[in-house]
Amino acid sequence: MVKICCLGAGYVGGPTMAVIALKCPDAEVVVVDISTARIDAWNSDTLPIYEPGLDDVVKQCRGRNLFFSNDLEKHVSEADIIFVSVNTPTKTRGLGAGKAADLTYWESAARMIADVAKSDKIVVEKSTVPVKTAEAIEKILAHNSNGINFQILSNPEFLAEGTAIKDLFSPDRVLIGGRETPEGRKAVQALKDVYAHWVPEEKILTTNLWSAELSKLAANAFLAQRISSVNAMSALCEATGANVAEVAYAVGKDSRIGPKFLNASVGFGGSCFQKDILNLVYICECNGLPEVASYWKQVIKINDYQKSRFVNRVVSSMFNTVAGKKIAMLGFAFKKDTGDTRETPAIDVCKGLLGDKAKISIYDPQVTEDQIQRDLAMSKFDWDHPVHLQPMSPTAIKQVSVTWDAYEAAKDAHGICILTEWDEFKTLDYTRIYESMQKPAFVFDGRNIVDAEKLREIGFIVYSIGKPLDAWLKDMPAVA
Numbered sequence: 001m002v003k004i005c006c007l008g009a010g011y012v013g014g015p016t017m018a019v020i021a022l023k024c025p026d027a028e029v030v031v032v033d034i035s036t037a038r039i040d041a042w043n044s045d046t047l048p049i050y051e052p053g054l055d056d057v058v059k060q061c062r063g064r065n066l067f068f069s070n071d072l073e074k075h076v077s078e079a080d081i082i083f084v085s086v087n088t089p090t091k092t093r094g095l096g097a098g099k100a101a102d103l104t105y106w107e108s109a110a111r112m113i114a115d116v117a118k119s120d121k122i123v124v125e126k127s128t129v130p131v132k133t134a135e136a137i138e139k140i141l142a143h144n145s146n147g148i149n150f151q152i153l154s155n156p157e158f159l160a161e162g163t164a165i166k167d168l169f170s171p172d173r174v175l176i177g178g179r180e181t182p183e184g185r186k187a188v189q190a191l192k193d194v195y196a197h198w199v200p201e202e203k204i205l206t207t208n209l210w211s212a213e214l215s216k217l218a219a220n221a222f223l224a225q226r227i228s229s230v231n232a233m234s235a236l237c238e239a240t241g242a243n244v245a246e247v248a249y250a251v252g253k254d255s256r257i258g259p260k261f262l263n264a265s266v267g268f269g270g271s272c273f274q275k276d277i278l279n280l281v282y283i284c285e286c287n288g289l290p291e292v293a294s295y296w297k298q299v300i301k302i303n304d305y306q307k308s309r310f311v312n313r314v315v316s317s318m319f320n321t322v323a324g325k326k327i328a329m330l331g332f333a334f335k336k337d338t339g340d341t342r343e344t345p346a347i348d349v350c351k352g353l354l355g356d357k358a359k360i361s362i363y364d365p366q367v368t369e370d371q372i373q374r375d376l377a378m379s380k381f382d383w384d385h386p387v388h389l390q391p392m393s394p395t396a397i398k399q400v401s402v403t404w405d406a407y408e409a410a411k412d413a414h415g416i417c418i419l420t421e422w423d424e425f426k427t428l429d430y431t432r433i434y435e436s437m438q439k440p441a442f443v444f445d446g447r448n449i450v451d452a453e454k455l456r457e458i459g460f461i462v463y464s465i466g467k468p469l470d471a472w473l474k475d476m477p478a479v480a
Helices: 013-023 036-042 054-061 072-078 104-116 133-143 164-169 182-195 209-240 244-252 273-286 290-317 345-354 369-377 394-399 406-410 430-436 452-458 471-475
Strands: 003-007 028-032 066-069 081-084 121-125 150-154 174-178 204-208 326-330 359-363 400-402 415-418 442-445 461-464
Touching: 003 013, 003 072, 013 028, 013 054, 013 066, 013 081, 013 164, 028 036, 028 072, 036 066, 054 164, 066 072, 072 104, 081 104, 081 182, 104 121, 104 133, 121 133, 121 182, 133 150, 133 209, 150 182, 150 209, 174 182, 174 209, 182 204, 204 209, 209 244, 209 273, 209 290, 273 290, 290 345, 290 415, 290 442, 290 461, 290 471, 326 345, 326 406, 345 359, 345 369, 359 406, 369 400, 406 430, 430 452, 442 452, 452 461, 461 471
Parallel strands: 003 028, 003 081, 028 066, 081 121, 121 150, 174 204, 326 359, 326 415, 359 400, 415 442, 442 461
Antiparallel strands: 150 174
């Protein structure tokens, strides 16, 4: 029986290990984490993360060949294959602050593995890590090995939150990078054998270590670049009267380009895109490639510009002030079907409106009030942000309320901002909402999910990103 241990019970480790346990009934899979509360949640009926389909998978395997534990040392020392799925945030201070990945958790994981290992181990990078992390990990393990052999593999995850279980069941590809030595190839084969239980062989790609590490950053950078490209076009569409949905549809029909990731929006979020691009920028700068670094930096600058543009549009439409006005935020998660709020555009939109003294009421079906208040009070390190997106004092948070009902959030509001594309927002009774709001009543659709014409018939003034502007909005141009 192969014994697998995963360090880190978060968005990557939990779902990935649950699916491996389901598809490999002959393996023993243990997920370990230092957070007792998180492990307790994985062992309860209320899992710590929301992901469609995850509940069923965990319930089928938990207690049979899937276990969640706080006893890191015991399970690491017994495991044959150790997945490391710890957090790799962007450094907030010191060398490379604001761009480089902080590998503190990775390093302590590697040292702990070296301390407790009594037999040879395969150590698999599952977190998103900068290129050449494997080399650093190898050095730590080799210098503390006590005669034990460690093989380091890179096996980046390509999950999209909201569809993670589907992505794990039928991945586009599984990427495994290893050393090009007999031992390295043997380790790659051992991991390949795990995935081969359910993934067709032609979809399991093997590369050298550095290619696997860089492929993850490159994939996320290319996807984020597509979003920034269509968002840059959305600004031009508004200026010229073009419709970004029609432009994106026409462009997406080109087989060389394809239709995916061409939806204009208030901006991208999530734990990976910004972090991975910053990482890429830093690696390029460290390798003496400033032109390449500034190219990728621009993808994030356009993303920040899009969020600023949205805030400016809200403020300028309401007679250039939102002071004391209630604004309803529908959605706070960075995308639908997840409760994840990391780097969500909603944080920056809220902060921008709070900077103009708005009163904000937020409704999201999966994000708790505690999480929202924490996100807004956190003074995260801001990289090249416009002034109004920078951390504010916690006193401004008093202007934010969180409700568990969209109609309650909209009651007496001057405007509604749709910031997450939850399906339920498409089917709300907007006539009822209109009647409960202050007039003129505004809808700012940051995801282009509502029927703007129907809303205009009800009486709303509607702003849809990249769509021809309502006459009212043309009379109230957004100041840059």
